[in-house]
Amino acid sequence: MDLHGYETRFDQTTAWDCPLNAEDIAADYGVELAVALRAVDEHTVLPAPPPPVTLLTDGTPLLDRPDFWAAHLGIGHGRRDLIAAACGITPAQARTAYTELLHRPDSWPVITVPLPAGGVIVIAHCLQRLWMLGPDCTWLPDDESWTDFWLAAPTGHGVPLALISGNWRGPGLRWPELRTIARAAAPDRLAVAQRLLLLAPILGAADADDEAADWFAWALALVTNKPAPDTVVRVAADYLASGNEVFRSARWREIDGVWVSDGKFCPRYWAGRQTPSDELRRISDMLCATGC
Incomplete structure (x- = not known):
């Protein structure tokens, strides 16, 4: 499996490697030294x-699994029940898929989406099993899960594009960019649909319109083997086309040929400088090769 440099995303040194100090623990938790x-x-x-x-x-x-699509599309969205119904499964099945397929401590599934200008977007569903000291100074499991969207350039270093977790970063894509990336897979209709839905969770949809909802409805019906979009799929598609809930307030603008966001937690954030940075230009060029 080609990770396209994504493995460099991780610092191999962790807090686990740092020695614990019993005196500090005793002071912080108000316990006797023997307990610490x-x-x-x-x-x-x-x-x-x-x-x-x-x-x-x-x-x-x-x-190939409808429960995967329900779990993946549900990240960052409040209406996971609506998305699950559109995928033909129950909310309980979607929750099971979220924990048993996507966020496991022993296996982090990675999927890549090719870009028209070269490079890929790496999507990684991650869960790290950590431990924390409880109030009584005993160790408790503390799982941390996230979904990472990483922009791997054809040459040079990769950059974060979006992150969906407790500390989210995004949005990652405008609607014209998402549409361009998806339709580059034509004439393979299934690949177009898959790319569209894989990147849907990082859509900042301030510039989306009815076209986006139509595309999502068609894609949902295709990956879930429906002959055509039904009412439930249409409702879910409208919801997806409105963008990820935590990203909806962000707006896009073009400055000197570079598309940037006003969202302060967006890796494509423009901080008010007269000219966008070379890094923002590189990101915009990779994501908007044609038709954006």
Whole structure:
């Protein structure tokens, strides 16, 4: 599996490698030193998280599963029940897919979407199993999950495009960019639909219109093997076309031929400088090769 340089995303040194200090724990938690020393000893036998790069696996086989689409499209959206119904499954099945297919501590599925100008967008569903000290100074599991969208250039270093987690970063794409990336797979209709839906969670849809809803309805029907979009699919498509809920307030503008966002948590954020940075120009050029 070609990770297109995504493995460089991870710093191989972690907080797990840092030694614990019993005196600091005793002071921070207000416990006796003996209790803190016990916590330090217990930490030495807890399973350390494996290096993230060893967990990355090929997620392409998941594209044939409606429950994958319900789980993937539901990230960052409040109406996961609506999306699950459009995929022909129950909300409970979508939740199961979220934990058993996408966010597992032992396997992080990775899917790539090619870009018309070269390079790819790497999508990685991740979950790291960590441990935290509870109020009584005992160790408790503390899972951290996220979905990473990474822009891998054909040459040079890659850059973060969007992140959906407790600390989200985005949006990553405008509607014309998403449409261009998806239709580059033509005449393979299924590949067009898959690319469209894979990148839907990072859409900042201030510039989307009825066309976007029509595309999403067609794509949803195709990946879930429906002969045509039904009412439920249409409603879900309208919802997807409105953009990810946490990104909807961001707006796009073109400055000196570069598309940038006013969202302060967006990797494509324009900070008010007269000329966008070379990095923002590089990102915009990769994502908007033609027709944007």
